[in-house]
Amino acid sequence: MTMTTDKAAGATPQGRRSGGIQNSRAAVYAQNIGIKLLQLLAGLFAWELAVRGLNVDPRIVPSPIVVLEMLLSLITSGILLSAIWITMAETLIGFAIGAVLGILLAVILSEMPVLKAIFQPYIVALQAVPKVAVAPLFLIWFGFGMESKIALVISILFFPVLVNTIAGLESTSEDQIELMKAYRASRWQTLVRLKAYVALPFVFAAFEVSLVLALTAAVVAELLGSGTLVGLGTLIKIYDARMNSAGIFAVLIVLSVLGVILHTLVLVASRYFLGWSRPRGK
């Protein structure tokens, strides 16, 4: 560990500028992954020790070995993959629809202050409703299929996206607006060439928060009522009915991994699209 950092520090200036940095970066990544694996193993070991040492009832907290076995059988039977597929479809379709609707409405409201004044109280009121409490209504309206899950996902992320995008669109500086005015930009040009860019960091901030919330919403919707489609939430429900804690733990691990992946995807996308908003070195 110290060896790699020493190497990087001792590299020649030229080496550091060209391949050296990449090499040492790769080393740092490998090192980070190594540390994380160690942490994970240590955690699992502590878990196993605790379960054995304290003689915990496996129906309350199963041993990690049993959980991993469960996970393996879920993977090999193909159940896990199809469940991931269903839950991710609900999450991502809901995310796409919710994000597009939220951004569209944000543009309309911020461009038309009269409409915004009319809708503002409704938005505040609806935003205050705990969306999960509306889920039973979605089941009545849209049935036990995917639609009701997608509806809950949309309702969860719509408001953060809407409110953040409005804030973003309105965060242009007076100087920027005057610049566009001085160069006779049309309203549309001001929207797509100025406001859209200024709003982008706000939109991504909303995505960052709401994509993981969207996954939660999909799982909660499945827990509350699902038909023939077996997603990850449905799996948890099935294992719950059978008192199979190991199964629930296995699904929770998968959900945690999916959540991290989604969050990472948003971060990568925001780095790509918002490169200009970070200060650059020379």
Next chain:
Amino acid sequence: MNMQFHEPTAVSNTAAKASPIHVSAVSKIFKTRTGEEVTALADTTFKLASGEFVSIVGPSGCGKSTVMRIIAGLIEPSQGAVLLGKEVVTAPSPEIGIAFQKAVLLPWLSVERNIALPAELEGKMSRGEIADRVERLLAMVRLKGNAKRFPGELSGGMQQRVSIARALMTQPSVLLMDEPFGALDALTREHMHDELLAIWEQGHPTVVFITHDIAEAVYLSDRVLVMAARPGRIIADIEIDLPRPRRASLRGESRFAALGAEIRDLIPH
């Protein structure tokens, strides 16, 4: 607009002929939040001949920027009117290029795209013409090789030069500059003065240059208008009879110092 293609060696900054400006009995009254009326500008009249370089100096709050914004068509006068050529100014005109106190570059656009912005918004030039023009302007403001960089990577002086290049993009016949060099260090500022004069001498646009730096106003201008505050008004119109082209050595001459002193005495403290 196509003049540059007839004489490929010269960089033409202006359309056919620069418009004269006539500020006629213009006043501007702002209302504060408490409903009080503040006279930012009281009954102001002055003229700029075609291709003339005129500076407006005065203490802060004397209405310099208000005058410029009214000429630019960014705000309406409470009374009076501004004539650009023979047209009454009611909205920002395509004949005018503006450089603001702050560079106000768009951080998500590269230097070349920032400079091209006015032309892209106007939509009259072809891609080829825009690329050509941007290249000339980059050379003019000595930023060749920085076309692909982003504003966040540039020093304050470089950013300001990008903003001046942007103001020249559509070959405006009138250039309005609101303390464009105010944020620059003294050395960069003097260098920018010579560059601005070189640009001006190539195309002779009519220039209104707002500043609170008296030496800057004397060095650059044909005439200097001195303003006073509360209410904002013009209290003197000084002819700068220094020979052109102006060179840095001028700054040490007694006539230069005398003109500066004359203007300084006029500005109320």
